[in-house]
Amino acid sequence: MLAGFIDLVLPPRCGGCRRVGAWLCDGCRGRIRRLHEPLCRRCGAEVESARRDCGCRQRLRSLARLRSAVAYEGPIELAIQRFKYQGWRRLATPLALLLVERLVVEGLAASWAVAVPLHPERQWARGFNQSELLAAELRARMSLETPPGQLVRARATPPQVGHDRLWRQNNVRGAFVWQGPDLAGRSVLIVDDVATTGATLEACAAALKAAGSGPVIGAAVARVSV
Template identity: 65%
Template sequence: MAGWSRLLDWLLPPRCGGCGAVGAWLCAGCRDRVRRLEEPLCRRCGRELEHAGISCGCRARLRCLSRLRSVAAYEGPLERAIHRFKYAGWQALSPALAGLLAEAVGREVGVRPETQLVPVPLHPRRLRQRGYNQAELLVGELRHRLRLPRPAGRLIRVRDTPPQVGLDRLRRRGNVDGAFQWQGPRLAGAAILLVDDVATTGATLESCAAALKAGGAGQVTAVTLARVDV
């Protein structure tokens, strides 16, 4: 396998998802230009705050999600890399992007050996169109790195909702309300780490957390690569 991998790298060398340079899927220069989110952050939703100790008002809308953390702002090389990963078929970016996620998990979230990683699911129709779920690829890489178990069940999307892009906060919440369901054995108080690529208002993650709680989950924490504040 290693021989095949080296041959493929020679025939089709990696290209940086951030700048397109040949040599790595995310080059050192682009990694350095990723703007990590910095303290002070909201303790619940991870939003950057002007001053420590102030409330960002997220508690009213994040009732099932215990905590949300994102690696960086959705801008620059990370925005370009995520766009290629999500829409242009650059699935090979998943190890490099999962490496960034692992930073946030280790630094901000923390996991226990029994923590279950769950990707935000796509509706089957959209999955057929895209061919893969980018969140599921990230979870696969993270699960391998962190040596965490695979859940006996799965979170599914039972309603094909329109894209969230362009919707305001209230419409985003209504758009995904009741869109997810836990399929499988009761989670029996399990700690869940929910994974997605980008967080905006947190509406999708909150709806997923509600479905996981209905399925018996204990604490539900979420982590994303990037964050857009609206």
């Protein structure tokens, strides 16, 4: 557990290159790859022409929008791995700021920010839920309210990494459930660190919609190109 607290007492160190001085140094910021326009209006994927959507409507039925701040490459990939697996929790701030910037530019907001939950066993092993740290930053910086309940994993699911779109979709379908009052048509930002096909965010959005939410916007710091 000690390793999980080291970032709270040591001076800032770059999540991309480990240089001391800032949690994300200017050099690494300069090497962040932004997503290339045009992007699919619905899921935010890089597309060849600016059509209304890329064909994602059939599989992303519950998500009104999905947006990612940057590409999951280079310093951002390293920073997210240190954030999640090495307990560099202070990286939540610079990573969330990239996402806030993107959401503000697009004029996207919501009543609540809800994190994609980890299974309790995985959260216990890691000591924290990285998505919850990001959601907390979004609440503070975008003046969003704390949700009146919580989204939980109804069952454990094997990691999505290394599987195709259909497998991922089936793996997480019905895996989440809202515990709390009816969401009364209010809009929700569902927050994760990385989005690939959007299947996990979609499964979360389905649970929120089933609990009566209004539009659900998926928001991830980084996007994996598929």
